[in-house]
Amino acid sequence: MTVELVSRPAAALDVEIVVPAYNEERSLEASIRRLHAYLLRTLPYTWRIVVADNASTDATLAVARRLTYQLPQLEAVHLREKGRGRALRAAWTASGARVLCYMDVDLSTDLDALLPLIAPLLSGHSELAIGTRLHDGARVRRCRRRELISRAYNRLLRLALRARFSDAQCGFKAIRAASAAELLPLVQDEEWFFDTELLVLAQRRGLRIHEVPVDWVEDPDSRVQILGTALRDLRGVARLMVRRPPAAPKLLAPPRRVLNP
Secondary structure, three states, X not given: OOEEEOOOOOOOOOEEEEEEEOOOOOOHHHHHHHHHHHHHHHOOOOEEEEEEEEOOOOOHHHHHHHHHHHOOOEEEEEEOOOOHHHHHHHHHHOOOXXXXXXXXXXXXXXXXXXXXXXXXXXXXXXXXXEEEOOOOOOXXXXXXXXXXXXXXXXXXXXXXXXXXXXXXXXXXXXXXXXHHHHHHHHOOOOOOOHHHHHHHHHHHOOOOEEEEEOEEEOOOOOOOOHHHHHHHHXXXXXXHHHOOOOOOOOOOOOOOOOOOO
């Protein structure tokens, strides 16, 4: 896998927020500027944003490249192969931050949930944290069809994989760097099932998963192809049902960011 880094690596920091982007030239700049302004205004930790251009065929990379010159604490990574899991793996593996986070480029999740998401990881209370739209305290606006599919999928995970987390698919998650170094070599999926597999493996290894109820508004311009994604997710569930829990690997220090031109 070839990864192009489009900005200089920064010093070690508390939080790195990865925003995967595929053909988002129209919405990327507004979202990144909004996120950047929010972090400058509210986050009491050192931080960096990384736009992970996920094999886009439009001007997404050009927009991200331009923004890295205009906004401090912003980097861009370009991947030549598509897949959200692949983008997260590449960005997280190259990071030196203590906590690794990601959020969808549409910023459907209210950003006020970010601090409650990462604080338990920075304090050492938990190893992973997820936003959940299926908690009583969450406020969600989305079509009934997607609501039913989401609830059915997460119920399937509870029945088939004994999942104890409530919402595997919300694009708003964080993980401690040491836990990422432990889990990423074990995750096989490179696309949308990446999240679910990461959480299932974390649960099987006894890692603590913190949940944060979120306010979430559906993006009508979502790139997710629901039927195709659902079928691939079902294949992933079947694979995890027959997969034996792997032996614990030796913990590795978080890898340094590497440029492979």
